[in-house]
Amino acid sequence: MNPAWSSAAPDTSSRSTVDDPVERAVLDHVPCGVFVGGRWRESADGRTFPVEDPATEAILRTVADGTAMDGRAALDAAVAAQTDWAATAPRYRAELLRAAYEQLVARTEEFALLMTLEMGKPLAQARSEVTYGAEFLRWFSEEAVRISGRWGLAPEGASRLVTTKHPVGPTLMITPWNFPLAMGARKMAPALAAGCTMVVKPAAQTPLTMLALADLLTTVGIPPGVVNVVATTRAAEVTAPLFADPRLRKLTFTGSTAVGRHLMRQAAGTLLRTSMELGGDAPFLVFADADLGRAVDAAMLAKMRNMGEACTAANRFLVHESVAEQFAAQLTTRMAAGVVGRGTDAGVTVGPLIDAAARRRVADLVDDARDRGATVLTGGSAIGENGYFYAPTVLTGVPADTTLTRKEIFGPVAPITTFTAESEALTIANDSEYGLAAYLFTRDLSRAVQIAERLDVGMVGINQGMVSSAAAPFGGVKQSGFGREGGPEGIDEYLSLKSISLAV
Secondary structure, eight states: OOOOSOSOSOOOSOOOOOSOHHHHHHHHTSOOSEEETTEEEOOTTOOEEEEEOTTTOOEEEEEEOOOHHHHHHHHHHHHHHHHHHHHSOHHHHHHHHHHHHHHHHHTHHHHHHHHHHHHOOOHHHHHHHHHHHHHHHHHHHHHGGGOOOEEEEOTTSSEEEEEEEEEOOOEEEEOOSSSTTHHHHHHHHHHHHHTOOEEEEOOTTSHHHHHHHHHHHHHTTOOTTTEEEOOOSOHHHHHHHHHTOTTOOEEEEESOHHHHHHHHHHHGGGTOEEEEEOOOOEEEEEOTTSOHHHHHHHHHHHHHGGGGOSTTSEEEEEEETTTHHHHHHHHHHHHHTOOBSOTTSTTOOBOOOSSHHHHHHHHHHHHHHHHTTOEEEEOOSEEOSSSOEEOOEEEESOOTTOGGGTSOOOSSEEEEEEESSHHHHHHHHHOSSEESEEEEEOSOHHHHHHHHHHSOSSEEEESSSOOOOTTSOBOOEETTEEOOBSTTTGGGGGEEEEEEEEEO
């Protein structure tokens, strides 16, 4: 493996001390400074913070810890670059995104290893994330040349009405730790295609992947100031001045509902345009006529991708009472067979949770359910002395009022409850403040369509455990947020409408 990151970036942090030479080579080639105006540099006060391997608790690298001054400088750079970037030809922007797609695919192994090291997911899943994230670069390279408006005759016939679309302007992007490449690409690609500049604040747990992606975009020719990245442990300090600055025109955030509410309050001061991809509580409905083998396969995907640390993860398994015992037995066998370990090790299928707090939260949810009478069929405890591992867990007899079924688990835990009637299943499924995704399994096409239409969510998977695609809009309703990422709709989040009336 020959890392291809920029070697010209200043060394603003210590070199990696990991033992494996391949891992060390990849880590050492990631520029770990603040990236503003096309330049890598130290943070304004010279502070750094460590990035931890959640599988070993070892320090991978130290990264420049951005300040409010760095945030303002990043916005200054984005504002300065906005007019010229918006004026570039759509085809030019499309070709840059296509080049970025090709570079990212060519560097799949490097990016996958980097994500596994800082986030913990098994390498096979990290490779899949590279493929998924790269697809947004390709998809929006094609959408860049399809931005259009309309022309029409006014009802009274005295004028022509023209509608045009324009880039909304400098955008603040706050990205999560669970999919450090894909969530960045899903926001950055449509913004770049639309002609928007940006300030990106990646999660402090996983900044390395975003820093590497910014470097890749620079190598393919994205102009200075268009993409700026400020990693920080002082998020509120860095972002608060940006929210108060009228030059910032949009916020896009992926993360918890609680943080989303807080950011919306801050955005209200300048009526900042926002899009929010927030929490989920996805129901996984298995009807009596379902293909159980297919349902269990899909359950493993919907639950265990990313160790359950996904907003679309199946959170509540609602299974018809006639097949519940059989489904639980098959799912328990599959979950118990998961190989827990460091994601870089051969054969590992379940990596660590992101940090100690995340593992404590999962353990507390399971302990609470067990105390309330739930039965643990497999798992139910933390594993190992080093790293943040939690055993794949299946529970049955989970009371309806248990916290486990009301909040995002964000871990490898599958609580199973039963239902008798179709109407009961739908009522339980919709009884949540969240509305991001849902899954349903049945051989009855009529039932599938009717239930899908009545589920109060933004996305539904029918007889499959995956709902995400670059070609489809991603987003939810209720407390899961608003706005869409991906699909033809995704670029509209970064475009403003202008109406022009022409007297003729």
